[in-house]
Amino acid sequence: MPELPEVETVRRTLKEVLMSKTIKRVSLFYPKLVQHDPQWFSNQICHQTIRDIKRKGKHLIFILDHDAMLIHLRMEGKFFIKDDSCPILKHEHIVFTFESGQELRYHDVRKFGTIHLHALENYESIPPLSKIAPEPKDIDVQSFYQLLVKKQITIKQALLDQTLISGLGNIYVDETLFKSRIHPTRKTNQLSYEEVKIILKSANEVLQKAVELGGTTIRSYTSSLGVTGRFQNQLHVHMKKGEPCPICQTPIIKMKVGGRGTYVCPECQT
DNA sequence: AACGAAACCTGCGCGC
DNA sequence: TGCGCGCAGGTTTCGT
Numbered sequence: 001m002p003e004l005p006e007v008e009t010v011r012r013t014l015k016e017v018l019m020s021k022t023i024k025r026v027s028l029f030y031p032k033l034v035q036h037d038p039q040w041f042s043n044q045i046c047h048q049t050i051r052d053i054k055r056k057g058k059h060l061i062f063i064l065d066h067d068a069m070l071i072h073l074r075m076e077g078k079f080f081i082k083d084d085s086c087p088i089l090k091h092e093h094i095v096f097t098f099e100s101g102q103e104l105r106y107h108d109v110r111k112f113g114t115i116h117l118h119a120l121e122n123y124e125s126i127p128p129l130s131k132i133a134p135e136p137k138d139i140d141v142q143s144f145y146q147l148l149v150k151k152q153i154t155i156k157q158a159l160l161d162q163t164l165i166s167g168l169g170n171i172y173v174d175e176t177l178f179k180s181r182i183h184p185t186r187k188t189n190q191l192s193y194e195e196v197k198i199i200l201k202s203a204n205e206v207l208q209k210a211v212e213l214g215g216t217t218i219r220s221y222t223s224s225l226g227v228t229g230r231f232q233n234q235l236h237v238h239m240k241k242g243e244p245c246p247i248c249q250t251p252i253i254k255m256k257v258g259g260r261g262t263y264v265c266p267e268c269q270t
Numbered sequence: 271a272a273c274g275a276a277a278c279c280t281g282c283g284c285g286c
Numbered sequence: 287t288g289c290g291c292g293c294a295g296g297t298t299t300c301g302t
Contacts, residue, residue: 003295032278058296074296076280091280110279112296153272162297169295219282219294238295259274261293 002073004135004167005210006229007058010079013225014060014104015053017081021098022049023064030093033106034115041117045069045096057132057166061123068123074112079225080105135167136203145196148188155191155199156184157258168203171216174238174263176203183269184257209234237263 002010026042028034034041048064055061062069071077080092084101093111096104106113116128123129133139147164148155158164159173168176177184179202182195191199210216215229218239236246241254245265255262 006295072296074278075294076296108279109281110294110296112278114297151271157272160296171295216295260296 002058002077003169003172004058004207005231006215007055007060007073008211009215009227009229011053011055011060013227014079018050018053018104020049021100022047023096024099025097027095030111033093033113036117044117056129057135057162059129059132066120067117068120070116070123070129072114076110077106077108077113080107081225131163133162133164133166136165136200136207139165139200141197141200144200145193148191148196151188153188154184154257155182155186155188156262158188160258167207170260171238172206172210175206175236178237178265178269179206181268181270184262184264237265239263
C-alpha cells in the first residue's frame with residue numbers, strides 16, 4: 001500500500017498510539033522479513049521503548065532507546081494494533097507485544113516487506129537509508145535537472161528511482177506527469193529546465209494533497225489501522241483506462257513503461 | 271549505462 | 287465450476 005502519502009499517514013497514526021510504549025516481546029512468524037539473525041534481533045529490541053516514529057521516503061523509522069528499526073512496506077505491508085488476546089491471522093508475520101498488552105502486528109500478504117535494525121549512531125549513513133534521495137519538497141530544480149540531463153532513461157523511470165528522488169511510486173508518478181502535461185516516455189536528457197521545474201512542482205502538489213487526504217486507498221479492502229485514504233477520488237489518470245481525460249475528454253490509455261502499468265492522456269501529455 | 275526479464279510472494283479478476 | 291494467465295501502490299538482481 002505504500003507511497004509517501006500512505007506511509008506518512010501510517011506514521012502519524014502509529015506515533016499517536018505507540019509513543020513511549022515499551023516492547024516486551026517479539027514474535028516472528030516469517031523470519032525472512034527481518035534482515036538479521038532472528039534471535040539477535042529479538043534480544044536486541046526487547047525492553048526498548050519507542051521514542052519517536054519518523055519517515056524517510058517510503059521507509060518508516062522507529063526510534064528506540066539505542067536503535068532505529070527501519071520498516072519498508074513494499075507492496076502490501078500494513079500495520080494493525082490489536083489486543084494480545086486476538087488470534088494471530090494468516091498474514092501477520094511479526095508481532096510486537098507491549099507491556100500494556102497491546103500489540104503492533106505487521107500484515108503482508110506478499111511478504112515483500114523488510115525490517116532492518118541499526119544503531120542510532122549510524123543508521124542514516126548505511127543502507128538502506130543511505131541510498132535514499134531527498135523528497136520532491138527538498139530537491140532544488142537546478143540539482144535535479146543536472147542529475148536528469150546526465151541520464152538517458154524515461155522520466156517515469158527516473159521518478160520511480162528512489163536514489164534520484166524519493167517518495168513517489170506508480171500512482172503518484174502517473175498523476176504528477178499528467179499534471180505536468182509530460183509524457184512518461186520522454187527521455188530525461190531531453191527535458192528542458194522549465195519542464196523539470198514543472199515536474200518537481202507538480203510532484204510536490206500531488207504529494208501534499210494526498211498527505212492531506214490520508215493517502216490513496218485502492219484495491220485494499222482492509223485498510224490498516226482503520227485508516228482509509230481519500231485521494232483516490234482525486235486521481236485523474238491512474239486506473240482510468242478508457243475514461244475521458246478531465247481536460248480534453250480524450251480516452252485515457254494504458255501502456256507499459258519500464259515494466260510498470262502506466263496511464264496517460266495521449267492528447268494532453270507530450 | 272540502459273533495457274528487459276526474472277525474482278521475491280500471494281490473491282484476485284478475467285476469459286475460455 | 288475450474289484453469290490458466292495477467293496483474294498488483296516495490297525493489298533488487300542478472301543477463302544482454
